[in-house]
Amino acid sequence: MEQEKIEASEKQESEYFISEKYSMDSFDVLGTLGVGTFSRVRLVRSKDQPYMKPLALKILKKTSILKMRQLSHLRNEKELMEQLDHAFITKILGTFQDDYYVFFVLEYACGGELFTRLKKLGTLPSQDARFYISELVLALEYLHDKGIVFRDLKPENILIDRSGHVKLSDFGFAKAISDSKTYTMCGTPEYLAPEIILGKGYGREVDWWALGILLYEMIAGYPPYCDDSPFNIYQKILLGRLVFPSYFDDILCSLLSALLEPNVQKRIGYKNNAASDLKNHLWFSNVDFNLLLIKECPSPWIPELMTEEDTSNFNTYPDSLEQPHAPKFTRERDPFVGF
Ligand code: ATP
Secondary structure (H helix, E strand, C coil), X not given: CHHHHHHHHHHHHHCCCCCCCCCHHHEEEEEEEEECCCEEEEEEEECCCCCCCCEEEEEEEHHHHHHCCCHHHHHHHHHHHHHCCCCCECCEEEEEECCCEEEEEEECCCCCEHHHHHHHHXXXXXXXXXXXXHHHHHHHHHHHHCCEECCCCCHHHEEECCCCCEEECCCCCCEECCCCCECCCCCCHHHCCHHHHHCCCECCHHHHHHHHHHHHHHHHCCCCCCCCCHHHHHHHHHHCCCCCCCCCCHHHHHHHHHHCCCCHHHCCCXXXXXXXXXXXXXXXXXXXXXXXXXXXXXXXXXXXXXXXXXXXXXXXXXXXXXXXXXXXXXXXXXXXXXX
């Protein structure tokens, strides 16, 4: 009986990363878009439907995932992404695996990372920052309504799509917490809310804090609490000495002070109608969130592309059509089978 249960659960789990729809043979590889800690993301085109738009294929090496104990994180990332369907969040279209790799098929955001754009321009004009931040308010509101905290908001995880709208990406740290608290210290040092550093438990408000850091960084060109050492960054965050450049206007300072409020209960976004409090702030007074959601507001920058396969908005990576070498997993000893 017990054996039957185990076999049934193994069968179920072995199908976890397998989608009938895809295999590596389904795609032509066109180039590399980016590399993450555990992944390489490639631009691909479906062989069956060559007229379809190109897609992003996130390829994760099984051995690296296991070595870095990321199996449960990866499962969590997949499960969360599969629940999501929002204009400003990267959609996952399917997943599959072979003996060496796990693959996430994602819609392709051809404008690259907001990080690259910010680096190129140094700072963003206020109205551009307002556009991106407003779209992110809607994306985070959607996640929070589903009880999900994102936990890794930063310019590197904000992609720009074909028509210049944001696509929140990389759900590696996202977590479904409902109304409860979570304790894990994760994220990017400059973007961590004080309650994460203090380790006393935190909730969705950490995303509103990170949104404040992001807004500050977009307009100033640097985040409010920075240093070469993460330890010193944490000290500065806990000290909470928030200094605004002289060119920040009063309304912007008021919004930033409300988002970067160390006392969670006083932070804008703490109460149940969190996002509506935020949307009602004067800084958003000329934003029509309903029009924004249906992408009826003009975006500040439309990626210029020579062809649909143009990857000039991404860094260049040495590429090869061959998969990088990785030790083979046989079905018998593949821990992903029992996933
Ligand atoms: P990290 O180590 O930062 O957690 P990761 O391993 O989770 O990264 P991703 O951040 O998902 O990997 O992807 C790495 C890079 O690939 C991104 O920064 C981005 O430049 C590119 N990329 C990822 N997804 C897409 C997409 N859907 N469209 C276009 N580019 C993408």
